[in-house]
Amino acid sequence: MIVRQAANVLEILEYFARVKKPATLAEIADHFGWPRSSTFNLLTTLAEKGYLYEPRPRAGYYPTPRWLVLAREVAEVEPLPGWTHALIAALSTETGETVAIAAPAGVMAVFIDVVESAAAIRYFAKVGHRVPIHATSSGRALLLQYSKDERDSLYRKIEFKQYNHSTPISIEAVEAELRKSVERGYCQSFADYSRDLAGVAVPLPVGERRLSVVVAGPEYRIGDKTAAIAVTLQQFVERFRAV
Known part of the structure; x- marks a missing residue:
């Protein structure tokens, strides 16, 4: 509302x-x-x-x-560490795609820092952009940081809309996707929410804050490179967190 x-x-x-x-x-x-x-x-x-x-x-x-x-x-009360922006800037340069840090906002995930791709065809996103927490890779990387009871409580507030053919439209479907994410080591989405858009995301907890980092771009560019992008994503997170 x-x-x-x-x-x-x-x-x-x-x-x-x-x-x-x-x-x-x-x-x-x-x-x-x-x-x-x-x-x-x-x-x-x-x-x-x-x-x-x-x-x-x-x-x-x-x-x-x-x-x-x-x-x-x-912003001064709870700022993001400086390395987080350096992380997404480096990832955007390395992958050529838009990279963002997301945080939970009820049943949505909200982007709190973004570096857009320089490509003419790209994922256009700004700070404050909101996406469904259950229907996106960035959101599901946040859900992985919730307890089962916390997720069950949140699911009761979600309207499971069919955004696209691959959108998970039930609690069982979301939980199944989370299990797959744990098995593969990263979250992914292929037009689950936005048409022709693919995303690869991993959790990015900072202290007690639940955050995620996502690389997103056109399906035709990311589609067959998700595993390689996930490896790059995880390597960069480890490198910048250690700085």
Whole structure:
């Protein structure tokens, strides 16, 4: 369930991140198709709370640095170790594919760091991208770090949708895939969630944090190289964790 008012605030911030310039009330309302009155109320509230300001008279609104200050303060409490970004950057260079670190977010896995492939045809993913925890290799590499009781509790909240023909649509199917992952030593997915997309992932626990690292790209490039990519993935994790 999405709370619309909260979503609207985040969509405004994402809008400014894309346009990178001030915007008037009319421009924002027209972009989202929102009523002028509710757009005015939302922008006024954000301005009064110190999150928006008017750089020039009648030039429109733009975010203040308060967003950045808060984000830094939040990130400093539990930052990722520096080696984790170096890891995914090196893996992306080595494999030529997009590499991400995922963390659990309820029934979803959320990407908390991403290095995109430089290839023209690639997996487009950004920090904050969310995927079903049961239907992706990155998510299943997180589930491997859950106890059986924790997984059973989570399964009761999952809507087992058929995203593609290979999507596991039952608890038994997910558990069977987890057992296969343990046997082969890594998690994999072939269009289980996103069409024509393949992924190879392994758990990446950091302290008490459950994380995973995934190499993802088009099936036609990754398909017959999953085992080799998994070896590279595991070798790089061992190397960078030891730094």
